[in-house]
Amino acid sequence: MMSPVKLPEKERILIVRLGSVGDVVRTLPAVSSLRSCYPDATIDWVVQELSADVVKSVRGIDHAIVLPRRRWVRMIKKPRYYPRLFKEITGWIRALRKRRYGTILDFHGILKSGVIGVLSGARRRIGFKKGYCKEFNYLFNRFHVDPKDPRLNRVFKNMEMIHAVGCDGSLPKVWLTPSEKDRERVEKFWQEIQPVHPPVVAIQPSSSRNTDFKRWFPDRYARLCDMLVETLGATIILTWGPGGRKAVEEVQGLMTQPSHIACSTSLMELSALFQKCDMYIGGDTGPMHLACFSGLPAVVIYGPTDARVNAPYPHSLHRIVRVDLPCSPCRDKTCTRLDCMKMITPDTVFREVVTLWETIQQEREGTASNRPAELKKGAVGRR
Structure with a gap:
């Protein structure tokens, strides 16, 4: 070096x-x-x-x-x-x-x-x-x-x-800071989907054009979303980026429970939306890292990519879902077996979501217990 x-x-x-x-x-x-x-x-x-x-x-x-x-x-x-x-x-x-x-x-x-x-x-x-x-x-x-x-x-x-240029020290905590303009656009969408019931879960089932091999299956996302609504009373927001609208429409069409498709957003508007949610679920994609750097707890589904190299931001609250196979990680875009994805079931992801949601609630309650009495009310509510 x-x-x-x-x-x-x-x-x-x-x-x-x-x-x-x-x-x-x-x-x-x-x-x-x-x-x-x-x-x-x-x-x-x-x-x-x-x-x-x-x-x-x-x-x-x-x-x-x-x-x-x-x-x-x-x-x-x-x-x-x-x-x-x-x-x-x-x-x-x-x-x-x-x-x-x-x-x-x-x-x-x-x-x-x-x-x-x-x-x-x-x-x-x-x-x-x-x-x-x-x-x-x-x-x-x-x-x-x-x-x-x-x-x-x-x-x-x-x-x-x-x-290498003489900067030492531990990993700093860095969070994205959307502008007021970014927040205003998101607030308009937020008012349109009222009422919302916690946990509000942002789910991005799509991936970029060249990374479909990292995408979990639409029917499994749909089943997971239904389980979250039926069991936790969650509000589901399906987020998407360039070229991803059809993917969220497909998932919503397979669901039996209600959900919301997010408005089109810039990256910083998406960050502002993430900061109003309770949790993120998705694969190893750019929006996942954006969510983690927005301070949003995440459940991340890994298949053919390396969960160590591409792990979420270490300072973020997250859970990793993956199956340990001899062939994974491979990053093979041409793989037709997709065992690493097929072996991840909605039940598996749901258990991680419940665990993370319990952790989030405990952290919020702990924060609230250290606040003055007049600030404790509503401490577990919307951000």
Whole structure:
């Protein structure tokens, strides 16, 4: 591992973590520690469109530089847009170089992030060593961080990066903070679904376009939702993201008990919605990590992905549901057996939900018992 390097107090630092949503939010503790270590530094962040509003909401980030990848991909398919595309790309690079960064922290570790680091003009480019990055990324960086453990939780792997620039200390507690505008949109939806009965459970049955192999089965989500309503009197809110509306409609159509489909949201609006709920249930997806960093207790269903590498935020309250099989985790997108998912039943998940709900209630009662008498009433109610 590289020896820790102490940066100048007023260093200009560029963080490169372009996406995805889960990986972006799992970089937040490292960024928080970096800001505490270098309070007078300029810290900017390059991010793609989808996760930009998360980065813009982060306290301690001076400037979010949006890489308009989707726009450029659309333009590259139409030759008539090539002159405009060339102008936009070169203009974006010039603007990046004008900010005169001294240090790049490449958390992403792919070809694209490595190229951005070089194009920035920064001389001190720090990334992960070979074996902990992809697409020959290590060739673009001058200093390399060795996390030692290939199965290290991603949150702690990111912390290794900032330890390399002289930042020590334990994992900080970092929670997303939606704006008032984000909360207003969610409040309108919340009023529409009244009355709500605790526990209010946010369930995201969908996954992103390229990660369907991580998705539990719609009929099992539907059965679980019915059990929660029948047994706990829960209010079910089915959340969704880009391309996920059909998935929640499918689950709702299979249910026998009432549920609500959430309004369309930005990521920070979704975080605001999560902060009004009691619990989250879903698979190993970006919204799960968003929920955990929003302070929402979660029950997480793991199949072919590594529950150790992709575990929820350590400071969050959560329960993990998985089946220990010789072939899991495999991340095999072409697997047709899906034993790791088939062996997880609605009853199994329901038991974890009940356990977590009991823990939540106990924690709230404990908090209420330490409050003045006039504040105890309603301590277990809505946030």
